[in-house]
Amino acid sequence: MTLVIAGLYKLYMHDTYKDYIIEVHPVNQSGASSKEISDLDIYESGSLFICNELKHKSFTEQDLRHAADKVLFAGKAKLNFIIGRKIYYDYNQIQPCIQEYVASGFLVNVVPVDYFALTLLSLIKDVDVNRYAKYILQTAIETKFKEETMAFIRNTIHKQFGV
Numbered sequence: 001m002t003l004v005i006a007g008l009y010k011l012y013m014h015d016t017y018k019d020y021i022i023e024v025h026p027v028n029q030s031g032a033s034s035k036e037i038s039d040l041d042i043y044e045s046g047s048l049f050i051c052n053e054l055k056h057k058s059f060t061e062q063d064l065r066h067a068a069d070k071v072l073f074a075g076k077a078k079l080n081f082i083i084g085r086k087i088y089y090d091y092n093q094i095q096p097c098i099q100e101y102v103a104s105g106f107l108v109n110v111v112p113v114d115y116f117a118l119t120l121l122s123l124i125k126d127v128d129v130n131r132y133a134k135y136i137l138q139t140a141i142e143t144k145f146k147e148e149t150m151a152f153i154r155n156t157i158h159k160q161f162g163v
Contacts, residue, residue, distance in 0.1 A: 001054050001056055001082070001084050001113055002024055002039055002040055002054050003024065003136045003139060003140055003145075003153070004113070004117060004136070005040060005052065005054065005082060005113070005116065005117065005120070006022055006024045006040055006135075006136070006139060007132045007133075007135050007136045007139075008117055008120040008121060008124070008132075009022055009040070009042060009050075009120065010022055010131070010132070010135045011120075011124045011127060011128060011131065011132055012120055012123050012124050013042070014131075015124060015125045015126070016123075017044055019044060019045045019046075020042060020043060020044045020045075020049070021042070021043045022040070022041075022042050022139075023035070023036075023040070023041045023042070023043070024039075024040055024139050024143050025038075025039055025040070025041070025143075026143055026144065026145075037051050037070055037071055037074045037076075038051040038052050038053045038067060038070065038071060038079065039052060039053050039054045040052040040053075040054060048074055048075070048076055050078070050080070051071045051074070051076055051078070051079050051080065052079075052080040052082055053067040053079060053080070053081050053082065054082045054083075054084070054113070055081070055082070055083045055084060055087060056084040056087070057084070057087065058087055058088045058089060059083070059087070059089055060089075060090075060093070061093050061094060061097045064081060064094060064097055064098075064108065064110070065097060067079060067081060068081075068101055068106065068108055071106075072106060077105055077106050077107060078106070078107040078109070079106075079107070079108050079109065080109045080111065080116065081108055081109060081110045081111070082111055082112075082113050082116050083110065083111070083112055083113065084112075084113050085112070085113065085114065087112075094110065098110060129161050129163070130161070130163055132161075133157040133161045133163040134163070136153060136157065137150075137153055137154065137157060140153050
């Protein structure tokens with residue numbers, strides 16, 4: 001999921017921004033790196049620009065608060081909290097938390113991955129499938145994804161895009 005969103009950001013940023021860096025952090029790690037703010041950090045002109053936390057399993061209010069507080073500590077006021085398919089969360093538990101952050105001037109965008117991906121796709125001038133596929137694969141290599149994940153990516157890219 002992280003690579004899919006990172007790849008879409010790459011296509012969008014390429015058309016829209018000049019000096020940007022997309023940092024994909026290793027999946028399911030503790031976040032102990034001093035540079036890591038969220039799962040997918042985007043910098044523009046050397047400054048933190050967009051933070052994205054991606055959840056592929058059920059989460060709680062504490063998970064949301066942990067991600068938001070890391071972004072706040074980094075001096076930013078926005079977080080995309082992107083949730084995977086078939087994720088369970090208690091809306092009644094999460095909504096007051098979101099409202100609390102919004103009331104303090106911090107935007108928490110809790111959004112399903114499919115909606116987020118479609119939104120990014122709608123902002124991209126020209127979807128270059130070849131660039132997208134190559135970026136995903138190269139980023140997976142550089143980020144040291146598991147070999148089994150790499151094989152899945154290669155197979156899917158070949159099946160879906162013929163690349």
